Amino acid sequence: MRSKDKPMKLTKKQKLLKAMEFSIGGVKLYMIDNIRAEVEGCKSIVAYDEWGVKLLTDKFVVGFEGSGLQITRYDSAMTIIEGFINTVQYERG
């Protein structure tokens, strides 16, 4: 019987994915020009006004700066930000 404390053995593929996820911070970001950003893996909103949005993810705080920013969707699956985005910034969380 396997001990509860003993970690599960990962396959090579799982190890590679884990490494990639660690390296990119577990956040996926899709952008359409500078008017729409779709963020997967957002845990919460750190700050929000029409000039800037900061989203907390696993490893980073992803910041968007611009004008007329609005959050058109915000749920566990995805966060969508629309407006004129000038800057995207990653900060260590």
Add this chain to the structure above:
Amino acid sequence: MIVFELIRRLFGYVLFSAGGGFAERFLNCAAKERIKIWDVKRKNGVIYAKTYINSYKRIRNSARRSGMSVKIEKRIGFPFFARRYRHRVGLVFGFVVFLVLTVYFSSIVWVVEVKGNERISSEKVVSVLSSLGVRPGVFKSDIIPDDLQYAATKEIEGIEWIAVNINGAVATIELREDTAAPEIVERDKPCNIVAEIDGEIISISALLGDKCVSVGDGVTKGQLLISGVSEDANGTVFYRHAMGSVVAKTGREFIVEIPMRRQEISYVGEEKTRYAVDVLGVKLNLYFDSFDENWIKDRSETRLTVNEKTFPLALYSERFRQYVIYETVLTPAEALELAKEEMSALLEEKGEEMQIEEIEYVMGYDENVFTYVAKCTCIEEIAVKKEIIFQENP
């Protein structure tokens, strides 16, 4: 996106504002409680967002925890619209009627059109298909194309195949006509060629069989012209299917009879115009007057046509005129005029079958009938086939 908006409007949603506390915390709490919020905007420290009606009730917890006060700015969607007009029974009734009529009218056939016919008239095809259940006003679901196609192929002669396609409110009947089969010559059936009418032979050519008459001979009706019975040098008899052409000069009489007494209609008294409508083949009179048999009715119709498609909606304009019937007696001159017109049409029709060389007219009349006779000398084909019948000796 339009579909999402339509669904949201169907279920109803509210545009609310939230201010006075921690906006980010409010949004995080709402997301944690799985409350659907969209189109979030922030202006002057106040958050404007949209959520469903049910979600708005749950959002107050998140607002309280983040120190925000929420307020509905606008109610959007069908539930609010329906609530606003719930006391207006007529409006609700009208809306329901509108929905029912929309569903009904979109589920019936409005137009029946025929394609691919040349010899067979469209009216005939429409009439047969109508008796089989394809006509304006029937439910599209009641039309079973496979059964119809089989029945229509049996009902209408001269078609190779027929298909009924329903596209929207239009039932299109597509068909292909039969190509006419060539006349089959039964060469194994022996026959002679005889004269159809008395005449004088002008030309004779025998493709098969032996000539029995020559050019210039006079022949009588039924006389043998080309024989299908031949004999070789050894005296053996052969029977053949005689074929050929025999043109002769003939004498024919064409008679036209005109009754001297005629019944004519005279319009007297007043004239009335009334209207009626035809909806899906059902005629509705827009008048309550009744007209007896002394009134004659002329009808003109205006049908609704859009993009060359005729819809089953028509307006009839019916003109009623009072009339009396009286008898007139024609003078011989009037009768001769009429007879000449009829004879001219008759000779034109006969002229397609034969060549008319000379015409001599004879006329006569009594108190009842005017008779006009054309005695014609014609040049025509007089050959007709007559089967050779064998009888066994007892």
